[in-house]
Amino acid sequence: MVAAGRRVIDALAAASDGRLAVEWTEFPWGCGYYEATGSMMQEGGVAALRDFDAIYFGAVGWPTVPDHVSLWGLRIAICQGLDQWANVRPVRFLPGVKSPLRKADEVELDWIVVRENSEGEYSGFGGRNFGGRLPGGEIAVQSSVFTEVGCERIIRYAFEVARTRVRKKLTSVTKSNAQQYGMVLWDDVFKRVAHDYPDVEIDTCLVDAMAARFVLHPEQLSVVVASNLHADILSDLGSALAGSLGLAGSANLNPERRTPSMFEAVHGSAPDIAGLGIANPIGAIESAALMLRHLGFPAEADCIERAIDRTTAAGVLPRDLGGEANTAEVTATILRFLN
Structure with missing residues (x-):
């Protein structure tokens, strides 16, 4: 390639x-x-x-x-x-x-996924311990890390990308109903940064609902910003909907x-x-x-x-x-x- x-x-x-x-x-x-x-x-x-x-x-x-x-x-x-x-x-x-999407035959679809690429779920914090226990006793801990600096810089970058689009809209994706610390911090930063971009339409969505929206209502999308893991998965879904990950x-x-x-x-x-x-x-x-x-x-x-x-x-x-x-x-x- x-x-x-x-x-x-x-x-x-x-x-x-x-x-x-x-x-x-x-x-x-x-x-x-x-x-x-x-x-x-x-x-x-x-x-x-x-x-x-x-x-x-x-x-x-x-x-x-x-x-x-x-x-x-x-x-x-x-x-x-x-x-x-x-x-x-x-x-x-x-x-x-x-495309496997029927809507692709009816409306023009085109969006951008902006992924936080330095921390979040792929931070690499954690480890495996107690391997010397009896079988089944080992434990693995994998910690997500969200910093205010990390959240703000990717969210602000996504707003700037949204400003370049015909439809100036940014959708933030989290799972803050279930992940009440890191993802709530993300939501709080998004709300604060949004005040600096009054010209950009904003939207928020939980990641499971966003997966459904990619399939059912992709015409609503322009720029999507999400954490390391969520954007990784959603962007692959988007490529598959466009026809193939090979694109x-x-x-x-x-x-x-x-x-x-x-x-x-x-x-x-x-x-x-x-x-x-x-x-x-x-x-x-x-x-x-x-x-x-x-x-x-x-x-x-x-x-x-x-x-x-x-x-x-x-x-x-x-x-x-x-x-x-x-x-x-x-x-x-x-x-x-x-x-």
Whole structure:
């Protein structure tokens, strides 16, 4: 997937008359690296990334490596180590792609999920103890951590995103009826910050009701902000409703630009089809568009998204979208439609 995205970026750079130039440095980190060394990345790996302009991330995960090892050893280590606290996941309904939602045939659907990416349910606080007890006696504690600073910065960022939309609306998602400390803090911060954005329509919703709204009333959505876990789940639901997780790109941002941001497809790895050349490259290529937009090349980002739209509209669809095109064919078609 990374190779497909790099081809698209390199093609844009070659046609830019020097306006855009890209130098790639590739790191061999991941599950193969773990099996060879016992670590998902080299010692000091996060520090080694700090001087780059951006990170273009491939999927990790392999049956021989526990998922929590691959995730915490690489992706979360980078996100937390570089304070990439805002995760942005657009939900785009593409022409020529059949959605399981009937409403997608009736109304234009398009929304953005903004995910808190540094704390919450994925803070990593907790542990396992009493393993020496009799069988069944071990205990595991996993603590969610919500800080006022963490809540405010992601909520304020989401309000700014909402201001860029045609419909300036922000929906906050929590579960504060059941989680009476961290999620009530989130709600309180949302109410306070909302006073600074009188031009943005606001809405609040419990996460279970929001899952239903994604399916039943998606036309009500513009920008959705939620905690690390809730937004992770809801954004995957949104991508599936658009047709496939293979369509979705994402950006892990340090909005202050103190550190490089990281761009990746939402879908993760797919060991069952690895090496067959049939995976859907659109999510990775959409992530390339998000990366170029972040780096100050909005025209090139728009060019990529138009090419994706033209490709799916032309019926060049990979297998997860019901088509027969392989990875190379989808990529080649997107390259042909770049203009």
